[in-house]
Amino acid sequence: MAKKATEKSASRPLEAGEVVVLRDRRERRYRVKLKPGGEYHTHMGPLSHDDLIGHEEGGFVATTKGNKFLVLRPTLTEAVQELPRHSQVIYSKDLGAILMHGDIFPGARVLEIGLGSGATSSALLRAIGQGGSLVTYEVREEVIEGAKRNIAELVADPSNHTVQLRDAYEEGISEQGLDRIVMDVPEPWRLVERAAGALRPGGILLSYLPTVLQVHQLGMALQEERRFQLPETVELLERPWHVTKQSIRPEHRMIAHTGFITTARRCEPAPAWGKPVVETVAVEAVEAEADPLT
Ligand SMILES: C[S@@+](CC[C@H](N)C(=O)[O-])C[C@H]1O[C@@H](n2cnc3c(N)ncnc32)[C@H](O)[C@@H]1O
Secondary structure, eight states: OOOTTTOOOOOOOOOOOEEEEEEETTTOOOEOOOTOOEEEEEEEEEEEHHHTTTOTTEEEEEEESSOOEEOOOOHHHHHHTTTSSOOOOOOOHHHHHHHHHTTTTOOEEEEEEOOSHHHHHHHHHHHOOOOOOEEESOOOOOHHHHHHHHHHHHHHHHEEEEEEOOOOHHHHOOSSSEEEEEEESOGGGGHHHHHHEEEEEEEEEEEEEHHHHHHHHHHHHHSSTTEEEEEEEEOOOOEEEEOOOOOOOOOOOOOOOOEEEEEEOOOOOOOOOOOOOOOOOHHHHHHHHHHOOO
Protein backbone atom coordinates (compact mmCIF):
# COMPACT_ATOMS: atom_id res chain seq x y z
CA MET A 1 0.00 0.00 0.00
CA ALA A 2 1.28 3.48 -0.85
CA LYS A 3 2.46 5.57 2.06
CA LYS A 4 0.65 8.83 2.49
CA ALA A 5 2.21 12.22 1.98
CA THR A 6 2.05 12.93 5.68
CA GLU A 7 3.59 9.70 6.90
CA LYS A 8 7.37 9.90 6.90
CA SER A 9 9.99 12.58 7.07
CA ALA A 10 12.66 10.63 5.20
CA SER A 11 13.10 11.33 1.52
CA ARG A 12 11.56 8.59 -0.60
CA PRO A 13 10.48 8.33 -4.24
CA LEU A 14 6.87 8.90 -5.28
CA GLU A 15 4.69 5.80 -5.22
CA ALA A 16 1.56 4.57 -7.01
CA GLY A 17 -1.58 5.58 -5.05
CA GLU A 18 -0.11 8.86 -3.82
CA VAL A 19 -1.54 12.27 -4.64
CA VAL A 20 1.00 14.72 -6.05
CA VAL A 21 0.75 18.34 -7.07
CA LEU A 22 2.27 19.46 -10.36
CA ARG A 23 3.23 23.11 -10.89
CA ASP A 24 3.76 24.67 -14.31
CA ARG A 25 6.12 27.61 -14.97
CA ARG A 26 3.41 30.03 -13.79
CA GLU A 27 2.97 28.02 -10.58
CA ARG A 28 -0.52 26.84 -11.56
CA ARG A 29 -1.46 23.69 -9.65
CA TYR A 30 -2.58 20.32 -11.01
CA ARG A 31 -3.51 17.54 -8.58
CA VAL A 32 -2.82 13.99 -9.78
CA LYS A 33 -3.39 10.61 -8.12
CA LEU A 34 -0.67 8.31 -9.39
CA LYS A 35 -1.78 5.09 -11.11
CA PRO A 36 0.55 2.65 -12.88
CA GLY A 37 0.01 3.02 -16.65
CA GLY A 38 -2.04 6.23 -16.15
CA GLU A 39 -1.73 9.38 -18.22
CA TYR A 40 -2.41 12.97 -17.19
CA HIS A 41 -3.50 15.25 -20.01
CA THR A 42 -2.51 18.89 -19.82
CA HIS A 43 -2.70 21.71 -22.37
CA MET A 44 1.10 21.32 -22.59
CA GLY A 45 0.95 17.68 -23.62
CA PRO A 46 0.34 14.35 -21.85
CA LEU A 47 2.38 13.20 -18.87
CA SER A 48 2.82 9.52 -18.06
CA HIS A 49 2.16 8.53 -14.44
CA ASP A 50 4.93 5.95 -14.82
CA ASP A 51 7.40 8.82 -15.31
CA LEU A 52 6.24 10.24 -11.96
CA ILE A 53 6.21 6.97 -10.01
CA GLY A 54 9.72 6.45 -8.66
CA HIS A 55 10.61 10.11 -9.23
CA GLU A 56 11.99 12.21 -6.37
CA GLU A 57 9.69 14.83 -4.83
CA GLY A 58 10.86 18.35 -5.67
CA GLY A 59 12.13 17.38 -9.14
CA PHE A 60 10.96 18.30 -12.64
CA VAL A 61 9.20 16.02 -15.13
CA ALA A 62 8.50 16.71 -18.81
CA THR A 63 5.43 16.03 -20.97
CA THR A 64 5.89 14.27 -24.31
CA LYS A 65 6.05 17.80 -25.83
CA GLY A 66 8.97 18.68 -23.56
CA ASN A 67 7.09 21.08 -21.25
CA LYS A 68 8.26 20.81 -17.66
CA PHE A 69 6.35 20.51 -14.39
CA LEU A 70 7.61 20.66 -10.84
CA VAL A 71 6.32 17.71 -8.79
CA LEU A 72 5.67 17.81 -5.02
CA ARG A 73 3.59 16.03 -2.43
CA PRO A 74 0.85 18.33 -1.09
CA THR A 75 1.33 19.83 2.38
CA LEU A 76 -1.48 19.49 4.93
CA THR A 77 -2.39 23.14 4.26
CA GLU A 78 -2.80 22.46 0.54
CA ALA A 79 -4.60 19.18 1.12
CA VAL A 80 -7.11 20.77 3.52
CA GLN A 81 -7.97 23.47 0.98
CA GLU A 82 -8.73 20.81 -1.60
CA LEU A 83 -10.80 18.44 0.54
CA PRO A 84 -14.19 17.40 -0.77
CA ARG A 85 -16.34 19.21 1.80
CA HIS A 86 -19.82 18.93 3.23
CA SER A 87 -19.45 21.94 5.50
CA GLN A 88 -17.16 24.90 5.99
CA VAL A 89 -13.72 23.58 6.86
CA ILE A 90 -11.42 25.53 9.15
CA TYR A 91 -8.64 27.28 7.20
CA SER A 92 -5.04 26.32 7.86
CA LYS A 93 -4.16 29.62 9.57
CA ASP A 94 -6.85 28.88 12.13
CA LEU A 95 -5.94 25.19 12.37
CA GLY A 96 -2.41 26.24 13.31
CA ALA A 97 -3.75 28.64 15.93
CA ILE A 98 -6.12 26.00 17.31
CA LEU A 99 -3.19 23.64 17.87
CA MET A 100 -1.21 26.34 19.72
CA HIS A 101 -3.96 28.14 21.65
CA GLY A 102 -5.52 24.79 22.49
CA ASP A 103 -2.06 23.51 23.49
CA ILE A 104 -2.63 20.23 21.66
CA PHE A 105 0.32 18.02 22.58
CA PRO A 106 1.60 14.54 21.67
CA GLY A 107 -0.26 11.96 23.76
CA ALA A 108 -3.25 14.23 24.57
CA ARG A 109 -6.77 12.85 25.11
CA VAL A 110 -8.95 15.10 22.98
CA LEU A 111 -12.69 15.34 22.32
CA GLU A 112 -13.79 17.16 19.19
CA ILE A 113 -17.42 18.19 18.70
CA GLY A 114 -18.40 18.75 15.04
CA LEU A 115 -16.63 16.52 12.50
CA GLY A 116 -17.66 18.34 9.29
CA SER A 117 -15.20 17.39 6.56
CA GLY A 118 -12.52 16.14 8.94
CA ALA A 119 -9.96 18.91 8.40
CA THR A 120 -9.72 19.78 12.09
CA SER A 121 -9.68 16.09 13.07
CA SER A 122 -6.70 15.57 10.75
CA ALA A 123 -4.74 18.46 12.25
CA LEU A 124 -5.55 17.24 15.78
CA LEU A 125 -4.51 13.67 14.94
CA ARG A 126 -1.18 14.85 13.55
CA ALA A 127 -0.53 16.88 16.71
CA ILE A 128 -1.48 14.23 19.28
CA GLY A 129 0.44 11.48 17.46
CA GLN A 130 -0.05 7.77 17.93
CA GLY A 131 0.23 8.08 21.73
CA GLY A 132 -2.87 10.30 21.93
CA SER A 133 -6.55 9.64 21.34
CA LEU A 134 -9.25 11.61 19.56
CA VAL A 135 -13.01 11.09 19.87
CA THR A 136 -15.24 13.15 17.56
CA TYR A 137 -19.01 13.62 17.95
CA GLU A 138 -21.02 14.36 14.82
CA VAL A 139 -24.80 14.73 14.59
CA ARG A 140 -25.16 14.29 10.81
CA GLU A 141 -24.72 10.67 9.78
CA GLU A 142 -24.39 11.57 6.09
CA VAL A 143 -21.10 13.47 6.59
CA ILE A 144 -19.28 10.76 8.51
CA GLU A 145 -18.13 8.46 5.67
CA GLY A 146 -16.84 11.34 3.55
CA ALA A 147 -14.98 12.85 6.49
CA LYS A 148 -13.39 9.49 7.33
CA ARG A 149 -12.21 9.19 3.71
CA ASN A 150 -10.69 12.68 3.90
CA ILE A 151 -8.93 11.86 7.16
CA ALA A 152 -7.58 8.60 5.72
CA GLU A 153 -6.01 10.67 2.90
CA LEU A 154 -4.35 13.09 5.31
CA VAL A 155 -3.30 11.01 8.31
CA ALA A 156 -1.02 8.00 8.05
CA ASP A 157 -2.70 5.90 10.73
CA PRO A 158 -5.99 7.25 12.15
CA SER A 159 -6.61 4.11 14.24
CA ASN A 160 -6.63 6.25 17.43
CA HIS A 161 -9.63 8.21 16.11
CA THR A 162 -13.21 7.25 17.02
CA VAL A 163 -16.17 8.97 15.39
CA GLN A 164 -19.50 8.80 17.25
CA LEU A 165 -22.86 9.66 15.72
CA ARG A 166 -24.17 11.84 18.51
CA ASP A 167 -26.01 15.09 19.15
CA ALA A 168 -23.83 16.66 21.83
CA TYR A 169 -26.51 19.22 22.77
CA GLU A 170 -29.06 16.51 23.52
CA GLU A 171 -26.89 13.58 24.60
CA GLY A 172 -24.06 15.40 26.34
CA ILE A 173 -20.46 14.22 26.76
CA SER A 174 -19.59 10.71 28.03
CA GLU A 175 -15.79 11.04 28.10
CA GLN A 176 -14.14 11.94 31.39
CA GLY A 177 -10.71 13.25 32.40
CA LEU A 178 -10.09 14.83 29.00
CA ASP A 179 -7.05 17.01 28.35
CA ARG A 180 -8.71 19.13 25.66
CA ILE A 181 -12.12 19.74 24.08
CA VAL A 182 -12.29 21.39 20.64
CA MET A 183 -15.73 22.51 19.48
CA ASP A 184 -16.79 23.71 16.04
CA VAL A 185 -20.58 23.82 16.49
CA PRO A 186 -22.95 26.80 16.27
CA GLU A 187 -24.12 26.88 19.92
CA PRO A 188 -21.15 25.88 22.11
CA TRP A 189 -22.58 27.72 25.14
CA ARG A 190 -25.04 24.82 25.44
CA LEU A 191 -22.07 22.53 26.17
CA VAL A 192 -20.05 24.63 28.62
CA GLU A 193 -21.31 23.02 31.82
CA ARG A 194 -20.89 19.50 30.43
CA ALA A 195 -17.42 20.35 29.10
CA ALA A 196 -16.42 21.49 32.61
CA GLY A 197 -17.51 18.07 33.91
CA ALA A 198 -15.55 16.18 31.23
CA LEU A 199 -12.22 18.06 31.36
CA ARG A 200 -9.52 17.31 33.91
CA PRO A 201 -8.30 20.19 36.10
CA GLY A 202 -5.99 22.35 33.98
CA GLY A 203 -7.67 21.10 30.79
CA ILE A 204 -8.56 23.48 27.95
CA LEU A 205 -11.86 24.14 26.22
CA LEU A 206 -11.51 25.66 22.76
CA SER A 207 -14.32 26.86 20.55
CA TYR A 208 -14.22 28.13 16.96
CA LEU A 209 -16.99 30.55 15.99
CA PRO A 210 -17.64 32.76 12.97
CA THR A 211 -19.58 35.67 14.55
CA VAL A 212 -19.11 38.01 17.51
CA LEU A 213 -22.64 37.44 18.75
CA GLN A 214 -21.81 33.78 19.21
CA VAL A 215 -18.52 34.69 20.91
CA HIS A 216 -20.41 36.96 23.31
CA GLN A 217 -22.93 34.26 24.21
CA LEU A 218 -20.13 31.77 24.80
CA GLY A 219 -18.23 34.34 26.90
CA MET A 220 -21.27 34.85 29.13
CA ALA A 221 -21.68 31.09 29.62
CA LEU A 222 -17.98 30.73 30.51
CA GLN A 223 -18.29 33.54 33.05
CA GLU A 224 -21.31 31.89 34.66
CA GLU A 225 -19.65 28.45 34.88
CA ARG A 226 -17.24 29.01 37.78
CA ARG A 227 -15.03 26.07 36.81
CA PHE A 228 -13.63 27.95 33.80
CA GLN A 229 -10.94 30.61 34.20
CA LEU A 230 -8.79 32.78 31.93
CA PRO A 231 -11.13 33.04 28.94
CA GLU A 232 -9.42 34.46 25.85
CA THR A 233 -10.61 35.17 22.33
CA VAL A 234 -8.32 35.72 19.35
CA GLU A 235 -8.77 36.34 15.66
CA LEU A 236 -6.01 35.81 13.12
CA LEU A 237 -5.53 37.80 9.94
CA GLU A 238 -3.20 36.33 7.35
CA ARG A 239 -2.04 38.69 4.61
CA PRO A 240 -0.12 37.02 1.79
CA TRP A 241 2.65 39.06 0.12
CA HIS A 242 3.84 39.25 -3.46
CA VAL A 243 7.63 39.23 -3.55
CA THR A 244 9.65 39.66 -6.77
CA LYS A 245 12.82 41.56 -7.69
CA GLN A 246 10.84 44.56 -8.92
CA SER A 247 7.94 44.66 -6.51
CA ILE A 248 7.21 43.78 -2.90
CA ARG A 249 3.65 44.41 -1.78
CA PRO A 250 0.68 42.68 -0.16
CA GLU A 251 -1.28 40.44 -2.55
CA HIS A 252 -4.38 42.14 -3.94
CA ARG A 253 -6.67 39.60 -2.33
CA MET A 254 -6.85 38.17 1.15
CA ILE A 255 -9.46 36.27 3.14
CA ALA A 256 -10.84 39.03 5.32
CA HIS A 257 -12.64 36.95 7.92
CA THR A 258 -12.86 33.34 8.96
CA GLY A 259 -13.58 32.92 12.67
CA PHE A 260 -12.74 33.57 16.31
CA ILE A 261 -10.94 31.16 18.62
CA THR A 262 -12.04 31.22 22.26
CA THR A 263 -10.23 29.25 24.96
CA ALA A 264 -10.69 28.81 28.72
CA ARG A 265 -8.95 26.72 31.39
CA ARG A 266 -10.80 24.17 33.51
CA CYS A 267 -9.99 24.98 37.15
CA GLU A 268 -11.41 24.58 40.63
CA PRO A 269 -14.51 26.72 41.12
CA ALA A 270 -13.28 30.27 41.71
CA PRO A 271 -13.17 31.17 45.44
CA ALA A 272 -14.57 34.38 46.83
CA TRP A 273 -11.22 36.21 46.66
CA GLY A 274 -11.90 38.59 49.59
CA LYS A 275 -9.87 41.75 50.21
CA PRO A 276 -6.13 41.41 49.48
CA VAL A 277 -3.99 41.45 52.63
CA VAL A 278 -0.84 43.55 52.08
CA GLU A 279 2.22 43.15 54.31
CA THR A 280 2.98 46.91 54.30
CA VAL A 281 6.22 46.78 56.32
CA ALA A 282 7.78 44.00 54.25
CA VAL A 283 6.94 45.71 50.94
CA GLU A 284 8.48 49.01 52.10
CA ALA A 285 11.65 47.23 53.17
CA VAL A 286 12.02 45.56 49.79
CA GLU A 287 11.42 48.85 47.95
CA ALA A 288 14.03 50.65 50.07
CA GLU A 289 16.58 47.94 49.34
CA ALA A 290 15.91 48.08 45.61
CA ASP A 291 16.31 51.89 45.31
CA PRO A 292 19.97 52.98 45.84
CA LEU A 293 18.97 56.66 46.46
CA THR A 294 16.97 55.97 49.61
C1 LIG B 1 -18.53 23.71 10.59
S1 LIG B 1 -18.68 21.99 10.69
C2 LIG B 1 -17.15 21.46 11.39
C3 LIG B 1 -16.03 21.54 10.39
C4 LIG B 1 -14.76 20.88 10.89
N1 LIG B 1 -14.19 21.64 11.98
C5 LIG B 1 -13.76 20.75 9.76
O1 LIG B 1 -12.65 21.33 9.85
O2 LIG B 1 -14.05 20.06 8.77
C6 LIG B 1 -19.76 21.77 12.05
C7 LIG B 1 -20.17 20.32 12.22
O3 LIG B 1 -20.78 20.19 13.51
C8 LIG B 1 -21.86 19.29 13.40
N2 LIG B 1 -22.77 19.56 14.54
C9 LIG B 1 -23.61 20.60 14.70
N3 LIG B 1 -24.27 20.50 15.86
C10 LIG B 1 -23.83 19.37 16.47
C11 LIG B 1 -24.14 18.71 17.69
N4 LIG B 1 -25.08 19.19 18.51
N5 LIG B 1 -23.48 17.57 18.02
C12 LIG B 1 -22.55 17.06 17.18
N6 LIG B 1 -22.23 17.62 15.98
C13 LIG B 1 -22.85 18.77 15.63
C14 LIG B 1 -22.45 19.62 12.04
O4 LIG B 1 -23.24 18.57 11.55
C15 LIG B 1 -21.19 19.87 11.21
O5 LIG B 1 -20.76 18.70 10.57
